[in-house]
Amino acid sequence: MTAPxxxxxxxxxxxxxxxxxxxxxxxxxxxxxxxNPVLVQMLGxxxxxxxxxxxxxxxxxxxxxxxxxxxxxxxxSIFRKGIxxxxxxxxxxxxxxxxxxxxxxxxxxxxxEISKALGPFVPLIVVNCIILGRAEAFAGKVVxxxxxxxxxxxxxxxxxxxCALCAFRELLGSGTLLGVNILGPRFExxxxxxxxxxGFLTLGIVFLIMGWDLSRKARxxxxxxx
Amino acid sequence: xxxxxxxxxxxxxxxxxxxxxxxxxxxxxxxxGFAGALVANVYERTLPAIQRAAxxxxxxxxxxxxxxxxxxxxxxxxxxxxxxxxxxxVELRAVTKAFIGFNAQxxxxxVAVEAAEPGFADDVRLMIGFDPATSxxxxxxxxxxxETPGLGDKIEKDTSFAGRFRxxxxxxxxxxxxxxxxxxxxxxTGATISSRAVIQIINNAVALWQQRLTAFEKxxxx
Numbered sequence: 030m031t032a033p034x035x036x037x038x039x040x041x042x043x044x045x046x047x048x049x050x051x052x053x054x055x056x057x058x059x060x061x062x063x064x065n066p067v068l069v070q071m072l073g074x075x076x077x078x079x080x081x082x083x084x085x086x087x088x089x090x091x092x093x094x095x096x097x098x099x100x101x102x103x104x105x106s107i108f109r110k111g112i113x114x115x116x117x118x119x120x121x122x123x124x125x126x127x128x129x130x131x132x133x134x135x136x137x138x139x140x141x142e143i144s145k146a147l148g149p150f151v152p153l154i155v156v157n158c159i160i161l162g163r164a165e166a167f168a169g170k171v172v173x174x175x176x177x178x179x180x181x182x183x184x185x186x187x188x189x190x191x192c193a194l195c196a197f198r199e200l201l202g203s204g205t206l207l208g209v210n211i212l213g214p215r216f217e218x219x220x221x222x223x224x225x226x227x228g229f230l231t232l233g234i235v236f237l238i239m240g241w242d243l244s245r246k247a248r249x250x251x252x253x254x255x
Numbered sequence: 256x257x258x259x260x261x262x263x264x265x266x267x268x269x270x271x272x273x274x275x276x277x278x279x280x281x282x283x284x285x286x287x288g289f290a291g292a293l294v295a296n297v298y299e300r301t302l303p304a305i306q307r308a309a310x311x312x313x314x315x316x317x318x319x320x321x322x323x324x325x326x327x328x329x330x331x332x333x334x335x336x337x338x339x340x341x342x343x344x345v346e347l348r349a350v351t352k353a354f355i356g357f358n359a360q361x362x363x364x365x366v367a368v369e370a371a372e373p374g375f376a377d378d379v380r381l382m383i384g385f386d387p388a389t390s391x392x393x394x395x396x397x398x399x400x401x402e403t404p405g406l407g408d409k410i411e412k413d414t415s416f417a418g419r420f421r422x423x424x425x426x427x428x429x430x431x432x433x434x435x436x437x438x439x440x441x442x443x444t445g446a447t448i449s450s451r452a453v454i455q456i457i458n459n460a461v462a463l464w465q466q467r468l469t470a471f472e473k474x475x476x477x
Contacts, residue, residue, distance in 0.1 A: 082404065111282065112282060113274040113278055113279050113282055114274070115274055115279055116279050116282055116283055119283060120282060120283065120286050123283075123286050123287060123290050124286070124290070126290070127290040127293055127294055130294045130297070130298075131293065131294070131297045134297050134298060134301040134305070135297070135301060137301065137305050137308075138301035138304035138305050138308070139304070141305070141308035141309075141312070145399075148401075202404075202405070203405075218405060220404070220405035220406065223404045223405060224403065224404060224405070
Protein backbone atom coordinates (compact mmCIF):
# COMPACT_ATOMS: atom_id res chain seq x y z
CA MET A 30 0.00 0.00 0.00
CA THR A 31 2.78 2.46 0.89
CA ALA A 32 6.13 2.87 -0.78
CA PRO A 33 9.26 1.84 1.17
CA UNK A 34 10.26 4.53 3.64
CA UNK A 35 12.36 7.19 2.00
CA UNK A 36 14.95 9.16 3.98
CA UNK A 37 13.37 12.11 5.75
CA UNK A 38 14.05 15.25 3.76
CA UNK A 39 11.86 17.51 5.87
CA UNK A 40 12.62 19.85 8.71
CA UNK A 41 10.08 17.88 10.74
CA UNK A 42 11.35 15.66 13.56
CA UNK A 43 11.03 11.93 12.90
CA UNK A 44 7.64 10.49 13.87
CA UNK A 45 7.40 6.69 13.99
CA UNK A 46 5.00 5.36 11.37
CA UNK A 47 4.74 8.68 9.54
CA UNK A 48 3.91 8.46 5.83
CA UNK A 49 6.95 8.93 3.58
CA UNK A 50 7.42 12.48 2.32
CA UNK A 51 6.25 13.22 -1.17
CA UNK A 52 4.71 15.95 -3.28
CA UNK A 53 1.37 17.33 -2.08
CA UNK A 54 -0.50 16.28 -5.22
CA UNK A 55 0.55 12.69 -4.57
CA UNK A 56 -0.93 12.85 -1.06
CA UNK A 57 -4.20 14.00 -2.58
CA UNK A 58 -4.16 11.70 -5.61
CA UNK A 59 -3.53 8.62 -3.47
CA UNK A 60 -6.98 8.83 -1.92
CA UNK A 61 -8.64 9.00 -5.32
CA UNK A 62 -6.67 6.28 -7.06
CA UNK A 63 -4.09 3.82 -5.76
CA UNK A 64 -5.06 4.20 -2.11
CA ASN A 65 -8.82 4.71 -2.59
CA PRO A 66 -10.53 4.24 0.80
CA VAL A 67 -13.37 2.15 -0.64
CA LEU A 68 -11.92 0.27 -3.58
CA VAL A 69 -8.43 -0.41 -2.21
CA GLN A 70 -8.52 -0.04 1.58
CA MET A 71 -12.09 -1.37 1.71
CA LEU A 72 -12.99 1.00 4.51
CA GLY A 73 -16.30 2.75 5.09
CA UNK A 74 -18.32 0.01 3.44
CA UNK A 75 -21.22 0.24 5.93
CA UNK A 76 -22.33 3.75 4.96
CA UNK A 77 -21.59 2.82 1.36
CA UNK A 78 -24.09 -0.07 1.49
CA UNK A 79 -26.62 1.83 3.50
CA UNK A 80 -27.05 5.05 1.55
CA UNK A 81 -26.07 4.05 -1.99
CA UNK A 82 -29.64 3.47 -3.22
CA UNK A 83 -30.01 6.96 -4.69
CA UNK A 84 -27.54 9.40 -6.18
CA UNK A 85 -28.83 12.37 -4.15
CA UNK A 86 -28.13 10.45 -0.94
CA UNK A 87 -24.66 9.57 -2.17
CA UNK A 88 -23.74 13.14 -3.01
CA UNK A 89 -24.96 14.43 0.36
CA UNK A 90 -23.23 11.61 2.24
CA UNK A 91 -20.01 12.16 0.27
CA UNK A 92 -19.99 15.89 0.96
CA UNK A 93 -20.78 15.38 4.66
CA UNK A 94 -18.03 12.76 5.03
CA UNK A 95 -15.50 14.91 3.16
CA UNK A 96 -16.37 17.90 5.35
CA UNK A 97 -15.80 15.85 8.50
CA UNK A 98 -12.62 14.31 7.08
CA UNK A 99 -11.12 17.66 6.08
CA UNK A 100 -12.13 19.46 9.26
CA UNK A 101 -10.94 16.78 11.64
CA UNK A 102 -7.72 16.00 9.75
CA UNK A 103 -6.74 19.65 9.64
CA UNK A 104 -7.47 20.23 13.32
CA UNK A 105 -5.75 17.03 14.41
CA SER A 106 -2.69 17.91 12.34
CA ILE A 107 -2.52 21.45 13.75
CA PHE A 108 -2.70 20.22 17.34
CA ARG A 109 -0.79 16.96 16.83
CA LYS A 110 2.04 18.06 19.14
CA GLY A 111 -0.28 19.23 21.88
CA ILE A 112 -2.33 16.02 21.95
CA UNK A 113 -0.66 13.57 24.31
CA UNK A 114 -0.22 10.09 22.85
CA UNK A 115 -2.15 8.40 25.66
CA UNK A 116 -5.37 10.30 24.95
CA UNK A 117 -5.01 10.86 21.22
CA UNK A 118 -7.78 8.46 20.16
CA UNK A 119 -10.18 10.07 22.63
CA UNK A 120 -9.32 13.51 21.33
CA UNK A 121 -9.59 12.36 17.69
CA UNK A 122 -13.05 10.93 18.29
CA UNK A 123 -14.06 14.10 20.15
CA UNK A 124 -12.97 16.27 17.23
CA UNK A 125 -14.59 13.96 14.66
CA UNK A 126 -17.84 13.78 16.64
CA UNK A 127 -17.97 17.56 16.84
CA UNK A 128 -17.64 17.93 13.08
CA UNK A 129 -20.20 15.18 12.50
CA UNK A 130 -22.74 16.91 14.74
CA UNK A 131 -22.15 20.17 12.91
CA UNK A 132 -22.61 18.39 9.55
CA UNK A 133 -25.75 16.58 10.75
CA UNK A 134 -27.42 19.74 12.04
CA UNK A 135 -26.45 21.68 8.93
CA UNK A 136 -27.91 19.02 6.63
CA UNK A 137 -31.12 18.90 8.68
CA UNK A 138 -31.45 22.68 8.42
CA UNK A 139 -30.45 23.06 4.77
CA UNK A 140 -31.80 19.93 3.04
CA UNK A 141 -34.38 18.30 5.36
CA GLU A 142 -35.53 15.74 2.77
CA ILE A 143 -32.05 14.36 2.18
CA SER A 144 -31.28 14.49 5.89
CA LYS A 145 -34.36 12.33 6.51
CA ALA A 146 -33.40 9.87 3.78
CA LEU A 147 -29.89 9.47 5.22
CA GLY A 148 -31.43 8.84 8.63
CA PRO A 149 -28.95 7.62 11.23
CA PHE A 150 -26.07 7.32 8.78
CA VAL A 151 -24.89 10.90 9.09
CA PRO A 152 -24.39 10.63 12.89
CA LEU A 153 -22.71 7.29 12.19
CA ILE A 154 -19.94 9.04 10.22
CA VAL A 155 -18.34 9.30 13.69
CA VAL A 156 -17.48 5.62 13.53
CA ASN A 157 -16.57 5.61 9.84
CA CYS A 158 -13.18 3.90 9.84
CA ILE A 159 -11.90 6.06 6.97
CA ILE A 160 -11.92 9.14 9.18
CA LEU A 161 -10.35 7.70 12.32
CA GLY A 162 -8.00 5.72 10.06
CA ARG A 163 -6.72 8.83 8.31
CA ALA A 164 -6.44 10.69 11.64
CA GLU A 165 -4.28 7.95 13.12
CA ALA A 166 -2.29 6.95 10.02
CA PHE A 167 -1.78 10.36 8.45
CA ALA A 168 -3.12 13.56 9.99
CA GLY A 169 -1.65 12.95 13.45
CA LYS A 170 1.84 12.56 11.97
CA VAL A 171 2.23 15.17 9.25
CA VAL A 172 2.13 18.92 8.73
CA UNK A 173 -1.32 20.50 8.20
CA UNK A 174 -0.99 21.07 4.45
CA UNK A 175 -0.25 17.39 3.85
CA UNK A 176 -3.14 16.39 6.13
CA UNK A 177 -5.42 18.72 4.17
CA UNK A 178 -4.31 17.28 0.82
CA UNK A 179 -4.77 13.74 2.07
CA UNK A 180 -8.22 14.47 3.54
CA UNK A 181 -9.40 16.11 0.32
CA UNK A 182 -8.12 13.17 -1.71
CA UNK A 183 -9.66 10.56 0.57
CA UNK A 184 -12.93 12.48 0.69
CA UNK A 185 -13.03 12.78 -3.08
CA UNK A 186 -12.13 9.10 -3.48
CA UNK A 187 -14.90 8.06 -1.10
CA UNK A 188 -17.42 10.39 -2.75
CA UNK A 189 -16.56 9.20 -6.27
CA UNK A 190 -16.78 5.51 -5.38
CA UNK A 191 -20.01 6.12 -3.45
CA CYS A 192 -21.58 8.10 -6.29
CA ALA A 193 -20.63 5.46 -8.87
CA LEU A 194 -22.39 2.80 -6.81
CA CYS A 195 -25.35 5.10 -6.18
CA ALA A 196 -25.77 5.88 -9.88
CA PHE A 197 -25.65 2.18 -10.80
CA ARG A 198 -28.15 1.17 -8.13
CA GLU A 199 -30.55 4.05 -8.69
CA LEU A 200 -30.51 3.58 -12.45
CA LEU A 201 -31.35 -0.11 -12.28
CA GLY A 202 -33.42 0.00 -9.10
CA SER A 203 -35.64 2.97 -9.90
CA GLY A 204 -34.87 3.74 -13.56
CA THR A 205 -33.93 7.28 -12.52
CA LEU A 206 -30.87 9.44 -11.82
CA LEU A 207 -31.24 12.18 -9.19
CA GLY A 208 -34.98 11.50 -9.41
CA VAL A 209 -35.14 12.20 -13.18
CA ASN A 210 -36.51 9.30 -15.18
CA ILE A 211 -33.82 8.02 -17.54
CA LEU A 212 -34.90 4.58 -18.67
CA GLY A 213 -38.45 5.51 -19.62
CA PRO A 214 -41.85 4.20 -18.57
CA ARG A 215 -41.36 0.76 -20.17
CA PHE A 216 -38.48 -0.11 -17.87
CA GLU A 217 -39.50 -2.31 -14.96
CA UNK A 218 -37.27 -1.28 -11.98
CA UNK A 219 -35.16 -4.01 -10.41
CA UNK A 220 -36.48 -3.43 -6.90
CA UNK A 221 -33.72 -5.58 -5.39
CA UNK A 222 -31.10 -3.02 -6.46
CA UNK A 223 -32.43 -0.32 -4.10
CA UNK A 224 -32.82 -2.82 -1.26
CA UNK A 225 -29.90 -4.00 0.93
CA UNK A 226 -29.09 -7.09 -1.23
CA UNK A 227 -28.56 -4.76 -4.19
CA GLY A 228 -25.75 -3.08 -2.26
CA PHE A 229 -23.96 -6.38 -1.76
CA LEU A 230 -24.48 -7.40 -5.38
CA THR A 231 -23.14 -4.08 -6.68
CA LEU A 232 -20.12 -4.11 -4.39
CA GLY A 233 -19.47 -7.75 -5.37
CA ILE A 234 -19.46 -6.78 -9.04
CA VAL A 235 -17.09 -3.86 -8.34
CA PHE A 236 -14.66 -6.09 -6.44
CA LEU A 237 -14.90 -8.72 -9.17
CA ILE A 238 -13.78 -6.15 -11.73
CA MET A 239 -11.01 -4.89 -9.40
CA GLY A 240 -9.79 -8.44 -8.77
CA TRP A 241 -9.87 -9.29 -12.45
CA ASP A 242 -7.85 -6.15 -13.19
CA LEU A 243 -5.31 -6.99 -10.45
CA SER A 244 -4.80 -10.56 -11.62
CA ARG A 245 -4.44 -9.38 -15.23
CA LYS A 246 -1.74 -6.92 -14.14
CA ALA A 247 0.00 -9.62 -12.12
CA ARG A 248 -0.04 -11.96 -15.14
CA UNK A 249 1.42 -9.28 -17.33
CA UNK A 250 4.15 -8.53 -14.75
CA UNK A 251 5.03 -12.23 -14.64
CA UNK A 252 5.14 -12.37 -18.43
CA UNK A 253 7.49 -9.40 -18.53
CA UNK A 254 9.72 -10.96 -15.86
CA UNK A 255 9.85 -14.30 -17.63
CA UNK B 256 -15.43 25.35 12.12
CA UNK B 257 -13.32 28.35 12.93
CA UNK B 258 -14.41 28.34 16.55
CA UNK B 259 -12.15 25.50 17.55
CA UNK B 260 -9.01 26.92 16.06
CA UNK B 261 -8.27 28.87 19.19
CA UNK B 262 -8.33 25.77 21.35
CA UNK B 263 -4.79 25.02 22.18
CA UNK B 264 -3.18 22.63 24.51
CA UNK B 265 0.38 23.94 24.70
CA UNK B 266 2.16 22.90 21.54
CA UNK B 267 5.63 23.31 23.00
CA UNK B 268 6.63 19.77 23.83
CA UNK B 269 6.09 16.63 21.83
CA UNK B 270 4.09 13.83 23.46
CA UNK B 271 6.39 11.41 25.22
CA UNK B 272 5.77 7.99 26.68
CA UNK B 273 4.86 9.31 30.13
CA UNK B 274 2.79 12.46 30.04
CA UNK B 275 1.80 13.92 33.41
CA UNK B 276 -1.83 13.26 34.29
CA UNK B 277 -2.70 16.94 34.55
CA UNK B 278 -1.75 17.44 30.92
CA UNK B 279 -3.97 14.57 29.82
CA UNK B 280 -6.82 16.03 31.85
CA UNK B 281 -6.17 19.51 30.54
CA UNK B 282 -6.13 18.28 26.92
CA UNK B 283 -9.42 16.45 27.34
CA UNK B 284 -11.05 19.28 29.29
CA UNK B 285 -10.01 21.90 26.73
CA UNK B 286 -11.04 19.75 23.80
CA UNK B 287 -14.35 18.83 25.42
CA GLY B 288 -15.09 22.41 26.38
CA PHE B 289 -14.52 23.78 22.91
CA ALA B 290 -16.32 20.89 21.23
CA GLY B 291 -19.31 21.42 23.51
CA ALA B 292 -19.37 25.14 22.89
CA LEU B 293 -19.20 24.68 19.12
CA VAL B 294 -21.95 22.07 19.05
CA ALA B 295 -24.19 24.21 21.27
CA ASN B 296 -23.59 27.20 19.02
CA VAL B 297 -24.38 25.31 15.79
CA TYR B 298 -27.44 23.72 17.42
CA GLU B 299 -28.86 27.12 18.32
CA ARG B 300 -28.16 28.50 14.86
CA THR B 301 -29.75 25.60 12.97
CA LEU B 302 -32.73 25.03 15.28
CA PRO B 303 -35.02 27.68 13.73
CA ALA B 304 -34.45 26.32 10.21
CA ILE B 305 -35.01 22.72 11.34
CA GLN B 306 -38.25 23.67 13.08
CA ARG B 307 -39.40 25.74 10.11
CA ALA B 308 -38.88 22.70 7.88
CA ALA B 309 -40.88 20.49 10.26
CA UNK B 310 -43.69 23.05 10.47
CA UNK B 311 -43.72 23.48 6.70
CA UNK B 312 -44.01 19.73 6.26
CA UNK B 313 -47.02 19.55 8.59
CA UNK B 314 -48.62 22.62 7.01
CA UNK B 315 -48.08 21.17 3.54
CA UNK B 316 -49.65 17.87 4.57
CA UNK B 317 -52.67 19.64 6.10
CA UNK B 318 -53.19 21.64 2.90
CA UNK B 319 -52.86 18.47 0.85
CA UNK B 320 -55.33 16.30 2.77
CA UNK B 321 -57.92 19.08 3.07
CA UNK B 322 -57.60 20.23 -0.53
CA UNK B 323 -56.09 23.69 0.02
CA UNK B 324 -58.48 25.18 2.59
CA UNK B 325 -59.03 28.95 2.57
CA UNK B 326 -58.94 29.16 6.37
CA UNK B 327 -57.70 26.86 9.13
CA UNK B 328 -58.80 26.61 12.76
CA UNK B 329 -56.55 24.82 15.17
CA UNK B 330 -57.85 22.75 18.11
CA UNK B 331 -55.48 21.69 20.87
CA UNK B 332 -55.76 18.54 22.92
CA UNK B 333 -55.63 19.57 26.58
CA UNK B 334 -55.82 16.56 28.86
CA UNK B 335 -58.48 14.43 27.15
CA UNK B 336 -60.56 17.28 25.75
CA UNK B 337 -60.16 19.60 22.79
CA UNK B 338 -59.85 23.32 23.24
CA UNK B 339 -59.50 26.32 20.98
CA UNK B 340 -57.02 27.79 23.42
CA UNK B 341 -53.53 26.34 23.46
CA UNK B 342 -52.47 24.99 26.86
CA UNK B 343 -50.31 27.45 28.77
CA UNK B 344 -46.68 26.83 29.51
CA VAL B 345 -46.21 23.98 27.03
CA GLU B 346 -44.15 23.91 23.84
CA LEU B 347 -46.85 24.21 21.14
CA ARG B 348 -45.10 21.80 18.80
CA ALA B 349 -45.48 18.99 21.33
CA VAL B 350 -49.26 19.46 21.67
CA THR B 351 -51.56 17.13 19.73
CA LYS B 352 -53.59 19.23 17.33
CA ALA B 353 -56.50 18.98 14.93
CA PHE B 354 -56.80 21.36 12.01
CA ILE B 355 -60.27 22.30 10.79
CA GLY B 356 -60.31 23.54 7.22
CA PHE B 357 -62.90 25.89 5.72
CA ASN B 358 -63.41 26.80 2.08
CA ALA B 359 -63.67 30.35 0.76
CA GLN B 360 -67.42 30.42 1.49
CA UNK B 361 -66.75 29.57 5.15
CA UNK B 362 -68.17 26.05 4.96
CA UNK B 363 -66.25 23.33 6.75
CA UNK B 364 -64.28 21.06 4.40
CA UNK B 365 -63.06 18.67 7.05
CA VAL B 366 -60.60 17.97 9.81
CA ALA B 367 -56.94 17.00 9.50
CA VAL B 368 -55.30 14.98 12.26
CA GLU B 369 -51.94 13.29 12.71
CA ALA B 370 -51.63 9.61 13.64
CA ALA B 371 -48.87 7.00 13.77
CA GLU B 372 -48.84 3.21 14.16
CA PRO B 373 -46.35 0.47 13.32
CA GLY B 374 -46.13 -0.45 9.65
CA PHE B 375 -43.89 -3.14 8.13
CA ALA B 376 -40.77 -1.33 9.36
CA ASP B 377 -40.99 1.33 12.06
CA ASP B 378 -43.96 3.62 12.61
CA VAL B 379 -45.92 5.02 9.70
CA ARG B 380 -46.98 8.59 10.45
CA LEU B 381 -49.90 9.98 8.50
CA MET B 382 -51.82 13.21 8.22
CA ILE B 383 -55.44 12.20 7.70
CA GLY B 384 -58.19 14.42 6.37
CA PHE B 385 -61.83 13.49 6.89
CA ASP B 386 -65.28 15.02 7.13
CA PRO B 387 -66.58 14.54 10.70
CA ALA B 388 -70.21 14.90 9.55
CA THR B 389 -70.15 11.88 7.25
CA SER B 390 -67.01 10.01 8.37
CA UNK B 391 -65.90 10.17 4.76
CA UNK B 392 -62.19 10.43 4.04
CA UNK B 393 -60.76 13.31 2.05
CA UNK B 394 -57.29 11.86 1.83
CA UNK B 395 -54.06 11.12 3.64
CA UNK B 396 -50.49 12.23 3.34
CA UNK B 397 -47.44 10.37 4.64
CA UNK B 398 -45.35 12.37 7.12
CA UNK B 399 -42.85 9.61 7.88
CA UNK B 400 -42.37 6.00 6.82
CA UNK B 401 -39.54 3.49 6.43
CA GLU B 402 -41.40 0.82 4.44
CA THR B 403 -39.65 -1.38 1.88
CA PRO B 404 -38.48 0.68 -1.11
CA GLY B 405 -40.37 -0.24 -4.25
CA LEU B 406 -43.11 -2.15 -2.41
CA GLY B 407 -44.31 -0.77 0.91
CA ASP B 408 -43.23 2.76 0.14
CA LYS B 409 -45.96 2.89 -2.51
CA ILE B 410 -48.22 4.04 0.33
CA GLU B 411 -46.32 7.31 -0.10
CA LYS B 412 -44.97 7.26 -3.67
CA ASP B 413 -47.93 5.72 -5.52
CA THR B 414 -50.46 8.54 -5.43
CA SER B 415 -53.12 6.30 -6.98
CA PHE B 416 -53.21 4.30 -3.72
CA ALA B 417 -53.77 7.42 -1.61
CA GLY B 418 -56.38 8.48 -4.15
CA ARG B 419 -58.37 5.28 -3.59
CA PHE B 420 -59.27 6.49 -0.08
CA ARG B 421 -61.00 9.63 -1.30
CA UNK B 422 -64.68 9.65 -0.29
CA UNK B 423 -64.53 6.23 1.40
CA UNK B 424 -66.54 5.99 4.60
CA UNK B 425 -64.67 4.91 7.73
CA UNK B 426 -64.25 2.16 8.90
CA UNK B 427 -62.48 1.18 5.70
CA UNK B 428 -61.75 -2.42 4.73
CA UNK B 429 -58.93 -3.63 2.47
CA UNK B 430 -59.50 -5.99 -0.44
CA UNK B 431 -57.33 -7.50 -3.15
CA UNK B 432 -59.88 -6.89 -5.90
CA UNK B 433 -60.75 -3.66 -7.53
CA UNK B 434 -63.89 -2.30 -5.93
CA UNK B 435 -66.45 0.44 -6.11
CA UNK B 436 -67.82 -0.21 -2.62
CA UNK B 437 -68.19 2.88 -0.39
CA UNK B 438 -65.96 1.46 2.36
CA UNK B 439 -63.51 -0.90 0.66
CA UNK B 440 -60.12 0.02 -0.74
CA UNK B 441 -57.94 -2.09 -3.01
CA UNK B 442 -54.62 -2.87 -1.28
CA UNK B 443 -51.19 -2.67 -2.94
CA THR B 444 -49.86 -5.88 -4.49
CA GLY B 445 -46.73 -6.94 -2.61
CA ALA B 446 -47.39 -4.52 0.24
CA THR B 447 -50.19 -6.18 2.17
CA ILE B 448 -48.82 -5.23 5.59
CA SER B 449 -48.13 -1.61 4.65
CA SER B 450 -51.59 -1.26 3.07
CA ARG B 451 -53.22 -2.77 6.13
CA ALA B 452 -51.21 -0.46 8.39
CA VAL B 453 -52.47 2.59 6.52
CA ILE B 454 -56.06 1.34 6.73
CA GLN B 455 -55.73 0.59 10.43
CA ILE B 456 -54.14 3.94 11.24
CA ILE B 457 -56.93 5.72 9.40
CA ASN B 458 -59.72 3.69 11.04
CA ASN B 459 -58.32 4.10 14.56
CA ALA B 460 -57.54 7.77 14.16
CA VAL B 461 -60.92 8.67 12.71
CA ALA B 462 -62.75 6.70 15.43
CA LEU B 463 -60.71 8.39 18.16
CA TRP B 464 -61.02 11.89 16.73
CA GLN B 465 -64.74 11.51 15.99
CA GLN B 466 -65.23 10.92 19.73
CA ARG B 467 -63.08 13.90 20.65
CA LEU B 468 -64.78 16.18 18.14
CA THR B 469 -68.27 15.09 19.23
CA ALA B 470 -67.38 15.77 22.86
CA PHE B 471 -65.92 19.13 21.85
CA GLU B 472 -69.08 20.13 19.98
CA LYS B 473 -71.30 19.01 22.88
CA UNK B 474 -69.30 21.29 25.16
CA UNK B 475 -70.23 24.15 22.87
CA UNK B 476 -67.10 24.21 20.76
CA UNK B 477 -64.99 26.46 22.95
